[in-house]
Amino acid sequence: MISSQRLPSSLTPLDVALAALLRDLAPVPPIGLPLTEALGCIAADMSPLKPHPPHDVAAADGWAMRANDLVGASSYSPLPLTIPPVWVEAGDAMPETCDCVLDSDSVDRTGPLVQVLAEAIPGQGVRRAGADIAGGTRVVEAGRRVLPRDLLIARAAGLTGLSVRRPRVGVVNIPAAGAAVTAQLIAESARKAGADVTCIEAVGRDADSIARAIDTKGCDLLLTIGGSGVGRSDATVSALAQRGEVIAHGIALQPGRTTAVARIEKTPVIALQGAPDQAFAAWWTLALPVLDLLSGRRPRKSFNLPLQRKIASGVGIAEIALLRRKQGAWVTLAVGDLSLDAIARAEAWLAVPGGAEGFAAGEPVDGYMLRD
Template sequence: MIQRLPPRLTPLDTALAALLRGVDPIASVELLLTEAAGCIAAGTPLLTAYPSRDIAAADGWALRANDLVGASPYSPLPLTGLPVWVDAGEAMPEGCDCVLDANAVDVSGPLTLVLAESVPGQGIRRTGTDVPERTPAAADGYPISAAGLLLARSAGVERLSVRRPRLRIVNVPGATATVQMIADIARGAGLDVSAHEAGARDATSIAEALDASACDLLLTIGGSGVGRRDATVAALAECGAVFVHGLALLPGRTAAVGRLGKVPAVALPGSPDHALAAWLALVLPLIDRLSARRPRRSASLPLARKIASNVGIAEIALLAEEHHAWMPLAVGEWPLQAIARADAWLLIFASHEGFAAGAPVDAYLMRE
């Protein structure tokens, strides 16, 4: 049976509403820090102060600043004994509040001579300087960054609570490069990704790979069009339900959305540009709902040149930042080099005719 698109393509907002209907955030899990990067924080702990006490910020002599008033190379200050040497990171000795460089103290003669003044706190990292008491390891609803992991490690935290959707990707033979691109993007977004390949491009073989028992969302890649060897949508209908096939979206026209039991499913086209566009327009909002993510970052810049768009169909423009402006790289159809260069993407709604040159637009960043 040949798959056919309906005579009227479904508006993007209608398809997205069908996909998100009944979808709630998944339960949070505790992950080791090595696994938490990119995941969405969910109730992260409040950290203890770091450092937990004053430490030396540099190698040198630990002293008390008030004892060094007036010391200089021309008026050395003799000490009754040898001060304590500290290495960077070591706890400061009791009563010491500064660290002098090695060449600021002369220990070559019978008397120890101080050749410079100091102020309290010089050469010291104070308690809580790096991590104040009760600092959250990460902001709830936002991705856990490398900087957030640094804070957690410094404070001795071993695990963080996150929401990490489980994604099953089914490769319909012939779309391997696109599958690898989507899988890499998904892993970078903190998803738990498992990739599988259908035995062949027929509906029966694809249906056998559509196992939604251990995932929170399922993607198929390839075979969503109307060619003689395209059978993904038929397989999805056989195993579950197809809500929409054929979107008023460029790129991404042949994408489909449905459900396998309670698990939402999206059929992405095999072409990299169409798959990426459907990922941005459909899958990202689904991931955000599952992970209870707060709004994604956008950046507002003026357009370097106008963008024309067809009324009645949503289009996605790829943008590059050039001279503090958004330079349109591609609209509707994307060459691979435009995908590689893009810094941001802009959804142009079906009711919109485009944007004039110089108009400020809010675009979502490709890499946060």
């Protein structure tokens, strides 16, 4: 029989636990991925692009001409041409001596001579070289997430792949009622953050079964779901101790107090709780910063707005607050106790520091956006 575990008398501060996880970590090496697989990953440094289009092209169907040759042409004073103009389709390269495109109605071809019925200005109906993509630019800046619009630029430039950083994340689910839902939530969140995710199911809740499921080979970050509490069947921390070093069990974080952090050789491990709200709180505050460092991601943007109402918090433990914007201020949806409805409706979150009693109404605070 597994004896019940106890949390230490003092919880490890959130910033101390995070610093231990980040110690000696560095961004993973970049890899080349096909465009569709690179979507959502964090871009690595890439070579600058060549101008696109590479030369002047017609922006519309019409007659390619030289603007200076058309001065004074109008329907009242048609300009006869001794040499017939060249017809171009949209996207065709412009003839070398031409700098404008007239539509078909501006040229009369009914008589013995072709006549021009309108003037034009240089560049009319023409897309200049480099107008879509300036030479020397990059598809996406290093450290930024690859978005669909970046793939548009890449395809226009003729690229078939991009250089990205994609950390490998292992998610080990400890079987229990409801834990599979949480494991799916964390796995989907990791994929959205640009990770390559592998999911594993432990065959049982005992320490030996969990230890056998914990495998950091081919992993840059390992996350376990469930079994980190202090109940008689919670054995994840014991399993981690068999495989590596448990840095802390019991984090000064609400929700998420029984989260544990560990290392197996050089791989950081975070034991998340099986309840979705507690797992997600530890995901935001511990796992996501580790994943961002491994990805080489630029610092996440926060949005500064005043609080509509006061947030009260107990001293000594960091509490997660969920926020939503309303009339230029943050409205607090939940603090410490996070319902699934509040998680679904929230636009941002913040951690009330353990050394503070909260924030006053009207005080500006930085909310970290949940929807990017």
